[in-house]
Amino acid sequence: MNFFTPIVIAELICLITAVFFLFKDNISFWKINIAYLLIALSAEARGSFLAAHHHHNVGLFNTFVLFEIAFISYGMYYCLKKYTNPRPVIFTGLVICYLIFTFFTVKNGIHAYNDVFNDITVSIMSVIFVLYCLYYYYKLLNDEEVLDLKYHPEFWWVNGVLFYYFGGTAINLFYGLFNIRIFEHIPLRLFIYNIINIILYSNWIYSYLCRAKQRKLQS
Amino acid sequence: MQSQATQIAILILITTFIFLLMPLFLIIYIRSYTRHKKNHLLEKEHMRQKFESEILHARIEVQDQTMQTIATELHDNIGQLLSLTTLTLNSVNLDDSEKAGKKIGNSLSLINKSIKELRELAKLLHGEQVVENGIGYALDQEINWLNKTGAYEIEINNSLVDLTEKSPDKDLIILRLLQEIINNIIKHANATAITFNAHYEDKILHLQIKENGIGFNYEQAAVAPSGMGLNSIHKRIEMINGKLILNSSPSNGTNILIEIPYP
Numbered sequence: 001m002n003f004f005t006p007i008v009i010a011e012l013i014c015l016i017t018a019v020f021f022l023f024k025d026n027i028s029f030w031k032i033n034i035a036y037l038l039i040a041l042s043a044e045a046r047g048s049f050l051a052a053h054h055h056h057n058v059g060l061f062n063t064f065v066l067f068e069i070a071f072i073s074y075g076m077y078y079c080l081k082k083y084t085n086p087r088p089v090i091f092t093g094l095v096i097c098y099l100i101f102t103f104f105t106v107k108n109g110i111h112a113y114n115d116v117f118n119d120i121t122v123s124i125m126s127v128i129f130v131l132y133c134l135y136y137y138y139k140l141l142n143d144e145e146v147l148d149l150k151y152h153p154e155f156w157w158v159n160g161v162l163f164y165y166f167g168g169t170a171i172n173l174f175y176g177l178f179n180i181r182i183f184e185h186i187p188l189r190l191f192i193y194n195i196i197n198i199i200l201y202s203n204w205i206y207s208y209l210c211r212a213k214q215r216k217l218q219s
Numbered sequence: 220m221q222s223q224a225t226q227i228a229i230l231i232l233i234t235t236f237i238f239l240l241m242p243l244f245l246i247i248y249i250r251s252y253t254r255h256k257k258n259h260l261l262e263k264e265h266m267r268q269k270f271e272s273e274i275l276h277a278r279i280e281v282q283d284q285t286m287q288t289i290a291t292e293l294h295d296n297i298g299q300l301l302s303l304t305t306l307t308l309n310s311v312n313l314d315d316s317e318k319a320g321k322k323i324g325n326s327l328s329l330i331n332k333s334i335k336e337l338r339e340l341a342k343l344l345h346g347e348q349v350v351e352n353g354i355g356y357a358l359d360q361e362i363n364w365l366n367k368t369g370a371y372e373i374e375i376n377n378s379l380v381d382l383t384e385k386s387p388d389k390d391l392i393i394l395r396l397l398q399e400i401i402n403n404i405i406k407h408a409n410a411t412a413i414t415f416n417a418h419y420e421d422k423i424l425h426l427q428i429k430e431n432g433i434g435f436n437y438e439q440a441a442v443a444p445s446g447m448g449l450n451s452i453h454k455r456i457e458m459i460n461g462k463l464i465l466n467s468s469p470s471n472g473t474n475i476l477i478e479i480p481y482p
Binding site: 137138142143146147148149150159162163166167168169170171173188195196199 | 248
């Protein structure tokens with residue numbers, strides 16, 4: 001089947017892990033991970049299906065960006081609230097991202113929603129999320145509490161986010177400029193996206209395992 | 220065109236690789252830092268436990284010392300007085316009222332002396348609860364007991380009785396230090412005069428003990444493994460961040476100066 005791309009497979013495994021380990025979690029953030037992964041998997045699978053049938057799928061991914069902004073911001077809010085009041089920072093980021101998205105959607109024209117990918121929003125959103133991650137690490141280092149980071153779920157969740165958004169910087173910046181293919185038929189952009197998605201979901205799977213272990217120890 | 224595209228592809232791949240390496244190093248650094256922080260806290264906890272165990276040790280030793288003192292006093296002093304009282308009363312001849320009166324009077328004075336000695340011992344026992352009344356009081360009690368034996372000519376300058384700062388843990392160790400130094404003087408020094416100076420200045424407690432005994436070779440004694448005295452004193456002083464200056468040489472007596480940051 002054409003839509004079983006590496007990203008789809010990684011998302012599927014991540015979703016199954018999330019359902020298995022987080023379904024009975026009492027903290028809403030971890031349960032929302034399941035919902036987000038379901039949305040991401042649906043979008044990715046549908047996108048691959050459309051691409052395989054030579055239909056435009058850009059509108060789908062444009063819409064998905066809105067969910068992505070909301071979820072990652074919520075995730076960073078959850079991780080940061082242990083150390084500080086992150087509302088001002090998170091809300092500022094949200095406003096910037098949605099404003100830029102709206103601006104460029106209107107600028108490109110609503111008719112082009114399914115043709116033109118809102119890559120500038122993605123670039124700016126990536127920078128904002130990387131800054132959130134670095135802020136989290138800063139707060140973590142300065143905190144008095146000593147954590148065993150090897151099994152700290154929030155730490156690994158943020159790691160995944162940092163790898164994904166920082167690693168994707170080069171390809172975001174050069175989006176649309178080059179349609180380069182490597183290994184003769186794989187677009188370079190897609191190749192890098194596959195790698196960073198696998199890194200993202202691997203970190204998230206491990207963070208879900210750590211969360212399950214944490215819940216077990218606390219109960 | 221193809222080679223240019225390839226070059227650009229390689230450039231993007233290398234850039235992405237570098238952008239992936241940076242978070243990796245950041246994460247390694249954070250984990251390493253957290254590990255060091257954890258180790259540091261564990262070490263601090265370990266040292267705190269060691270300190271508490273040493274305090275407990277010192278407390279037990281102070282109690283032992285006091286018990287020993289009391290036992291000796293009871294046996295040598297009060298035991299003798301009461302035995303003498305018994306002898307005197309036993310030898311009373313009720314027919315000779317004048318002599319009997321004298322002997323009863325003597326017995327009464329012996330019993331009074333015993334009561335006085337017992338009171339002194341009680342004070343010592345109470346003083347062993349030490350630091351409720353402050354280090355000045357505890358040192359006073361210890362030196363007074365030594366003075367009471369009459370074996371030494373003692374000069375005391377103790378201005379610590381009015382000290383308002385308190386540090387119960389350090390007080391216990393300082394008292395134990397004094398006890399050990401006094402023990403050493405009694406056992407080894409053959410001294411006839413001892414001077415005690417204690418005062419508090421610039422957040423440092425100064426304690427000086429000077430005696431005119433036979434002295435000893437400090438360097439040799441510090442190296443020799445015999446006896447716990449010097450090693451124990453050094454260890455205890457180090458634990459409370461204090462300083463010890465000891466001047467002694469054969470036939471020149473010994474002068475010990477201790478400085479301890481307080482509280």
